[in-house]
Amino acid sequence: MKSWMIMVLLLLGLTDMLLLLDHGITIQLESIVYLNALYLLSCIIFFLWRFRRETRYYRALRALADDIQDDWVEALPEPDFARDELVNQALRAADLFYKQKLAESNTALRLENDYIASWVHEIKAPLTAMKLTIEGHPRDPVMSRIEAEWLRVYLLIDRQLYMSRLPALDKDYVLEPCGVRGMAKNEVRDMASWCMEKNIAVEFEGEEADVVTDRKWCRFIIRQILMNAVKYSPGGGTIRISVSVLPDGHVLLRMTDEGPGIPAHDLPRIFEKGFTGGNGRIHNAATGLGLYLARSVADKIGVTIEAKAGRSEGTEMRMLFTARNGFEAVRSEKME
Template sequence: MFVSYLIYKKSWIGFVVLLLLLTNTLLLTDSGIQIELHSILYLNGLFLLFSGVFLFVRYKKETSYYKTLKSQMNEVDEGWFERIPTPKNRFPEGETYSILKNVYEYEQTKRSENNASNQASQTDLAAWVHEMKTPLTAMKITLDAHQSNELAQRLQSNWLKVNLLLDRQLYISRLATLDTDLLPEQLEVKTLLRMEIRELSSWCHDKNIAIQLTGDLASIVHTDKKWCGFVIRQLLTNAVKYSLVGGTISIHTEQNDEQSVMVTIKDEGPGIKAHDLPRIFDRGFTGDNGRVQHGATGMGLYLARVISKKLQIQLHVSSVLDEGTSVSMIFPKNNSFDQINRSSM
């Protein structure tokens, strides 16, 4: 910073050097002034020494505020302005502080406007989804009333896909308020699994897919029934979507050495290529399989990961090409309501 300061003060330094040259010229050429050469050199030395000290003192004084400012602004986050030190001088520190304050207030205003706009959009979207649910419910009643009809049977899985997409959109709109919507409770794993399997039963029947439940299904986990159920639904939806007709989806529940509960969902689909595996939880990423399945949006696993983090559930994925994919949900041994709240703050 000192070199930058010297460059910034080059006009001052040039002016001081010019005064020194003029003084030396006057002393050497004016016949009315009698002074020895060594005295001129001594005077020049004192002049340069005092000028250097003055410049260094001014450097320390003028850059101290900016050094503090730079150290506080290494990371710019929501509270960046609160970390800015109060200026000691009106100029130029005070002017700099005033400019940063205006920038901060403008940023806060725009953020509030954007948040209000996003909230309104999410509210409108949620209202639209609820409106769409009404005719879908009527369609479901009609389909259930004509289960013996072949056409009604074929429509069941398509109705389910539309319903799942609307449900996912509804959860997306509620994602911003997830922290205030959590209500953890003690639940059996089989309760969570069977509820979601029942939801996908018509799609499984349409593809002739069998679902096998093994392990300790009576294991107890502490989680939110609605949001955890949504995560399981996303994982099962992917398993059914990529399973071949007549395939089998295996769901195994066990307790590991740390007494945490692990639920593993394994399909017999095409598997995931090694170069796609690290990115499957990225928002909008569909991978090679998603390009084959034109209905893939890349949102299911992204939402599953976001919600799982809030619920303190770990997700682990392993896959073998042409053999299938396994997704494990690891529920911690201790997961109290207070812990979940702390993790979301």
């Protein structure tokens, strides 16, 4: 547009120069001013009309980009010129190309997840056989140590299985009344051999409280928190688990260990994927997945999870169950 305006001004200036310098043309100065004004006014009106018409497509395209939807290709504006049609064709070709790439990526990811899930199920068979062998020698101290290591392997494999199921959590979600204290006790019972190996005591406080949630996924969250508590607790330490009902009807589950605690500067990042923090580097056993998965599942099933550092040492993890499950409320609204 700028080049056109400069060209018009140059042509107008050239015309005025010819009129003034050519003695064969007699014209009054007022006529030259009138001719210039009329010419410029006509050009301005023409430019405004062309600018509005030629930018209509770009304005519509920008509006589409600001509020893009899944069906954005169908919402592409109608072209006014050949170049606009070329832009539409390029956008449709790019959309088709990346959809094909996404489909290929999803297929590869699905095959990988299926392989992992199959591997996890297959590996559970020899693990079960090992467990039966271990239980057949309850008084053997060597078997007791092996059982603790077996438990850690089993928990890691179980975590991998849940990771493969996480993307489809909304299809594998069943609400039912569950006792919070009971779920925590079951997880502690499953980790008994690990706790015994480290001589860790587990104390429960508070009465049973029922919440409406998914038992399997909720136990998975508790399991990840307890794994961290046992891993970082010193030998002979104590893990305290308390259940309380708040005045507003919410249920609070607190799990406190006597480990080294979480530095204040690490607290905002402990739920990030892959973050191990200073303690994880010292122990050289952290993967940065446990709390990340716990938070990911908690967000999906309507449970609030947060960490609180102890005054000197130790970490307190909190799980808040609302009186009405938030996940079910959102799902009910979508169904309506």
